[in-house]
Amino acid sequence: MHPVRATRYVTPLREGGSLPGLMEADDLGTYVVKFRGAGQGPRALVAEVICAVLADGLGLAVPRWAPVEVPAELAPGEPDEEVQALLRASAGLNLGIDFLPGALDVGPMPAVDAGLAGRIVWFDALVGNRDRSWRNPNMLLWHRQLHLIDHGAALTFHHAWRPEGLEDQVARSAAAPYAVADHALVECAPDVVAAASEADRVDWEGLVDTAVQAVPHEWLDDALGDGDAARAGYRRFLLARLAARAVWEPALVEAVAQGAARDAQGHRVPQRSSSGPPDWLAELRIGPRPRSDEGGRP
Ligand SMILES: Nc1ncnc2c1ncn2[C@@H]1O[C@H](COP(=O)(O)OP(=O)(O)OP(=O)(O)O)[C@@H](O)[C@H]1O
Ligand SMILES: [Mg+2]
Structure with a gap:
């Protein structure tokens, strides 16, 4: 899957275990981003991708996903210290899941x-x-x-x-x-x-x-x-x-x-x-x- 580049951290999605955040990217998409630097670490991202591909192959609906490159320059501009630390720890490739607006x-x-x-x-x-x-x-x-x-x-x-x-x-x-x-x-x-x-x-x-x-x-x-x-x-x-x-x-x-x-x-x-x-x-x-x-x- 072709990586996209994050352009802006919009908001924390919710205080879930993996601290997902909403980000905009240079393909003009909005992604739920799961960060490599969150506590659960990269193995959780590996499981996400393998399962998404298998589920899709079985004909089950999963949101589209793409690797999201988080540039190191984004972290210093982030006012929230916790988010800043998360972005800093996650510079490089993270997992972006297409945000489904209005999904319940x-x-x-x-x-x-x-x-x-x-x-x-x-x-x-x-x-x-x-x-x-x-x-x-x-x-x-x-x-x-x-x-x-x-x-x-x-x-x-x-x-x-x-x-x-x-x-x-x-x-x-x-x-x-x-x-x-x-x-x-x-x-x-x-x-x-x-x-x-x-x-x-x-x-x-x-x-x-x-x-x-x-x-x-x-x-x-x-x-x-x-x-x-x-x-x-x-x-x-x-x-x-x-x-x-x-x-x-x-x-x-x-x-x-x-x-x-x-x-x-x-x-x-x-x-x-x-x-x-x-x-x-x-x-x-x-x-x-x-x-x-x-x-x-x-
Ligand atoms: N692609 C998406 N589009 C819209 N909303 C989403 C999407 N992905 C996640 N969400 C919302 O964010 C919430 C948390 O996402 P997710 O379950 O993937 O993260 P998590 O950190 O593992 O959460 P938890 O550990 O609490 O289950 C979801 O319950 C849903 O409300
Ligand atoms: Mg969940």
Whole structure:
């Protein structure tokens, strides 16, 4: 994807975990920018891009995206110190997601068609997306269509990635069941069986290659030390996950049939396994990097 150059920081989007900001760029587009220098780091951006390409390849709606070059000159002109620090830490390529004006965040939706719900749930199971829960669905309604956003918490295996232990890591995570009881669409009778047979018709080798090739090299270098090895690792993991469909798909069908996690009063409750942040997230420092002149301040 061709990079665009940011021309102006407009406003923080909201105080979300990844501190996204709205920026204008030299193609006259307005982008929701996820910054490389935010606490979640470049791996979250890698997951965003790989998932956006895979979702698009499966025919699911995702906003258009482009790498956004943030020039170093933008930071000093920014009056807000926190934003200034974030821009300074993010000079270079960041992720821009086309801003969908007027789009509505949706809550848990019983009205989504079972076929579409099934395709979204199947996709989330493939990439291990932990961030489409009934409390935080990460879906936007725009022009009467559901658009999937915020895939930074998918592909979680890469947070524990050590190049030398890759095969062990792949073997441990490729067949892992997907915890669906918290999913925003689990009550829409998602037809994951139909989604699985549609997936049979996809050229996966080609789609996975397109997805890993789409990731800007410098995020891979930042994240894993060696961009080419990282690309090969993502490819290896995704193809292993697909090869393990016979293990996780039947478990997914069964878990979907069991439905949402509810308490005795019928209220939805967080699943035990996902009641807290995952370990890798709990360990992360959320926020921009402290300025070097802040001394010992936490
Ligand atoms: N492309 C977009 N167009 C319009 N609004 C968007 C877009 N992307 C994100 N938003 C808005 O910004 C919010 C935060 O975006 P996103 O979920 O990607 O960031 P986040 O920092 O990961 O947030 P959180 O951690 O709270 O889920 C969304 O819930 C939505 O309201
Ligand atoms: Mg979100």
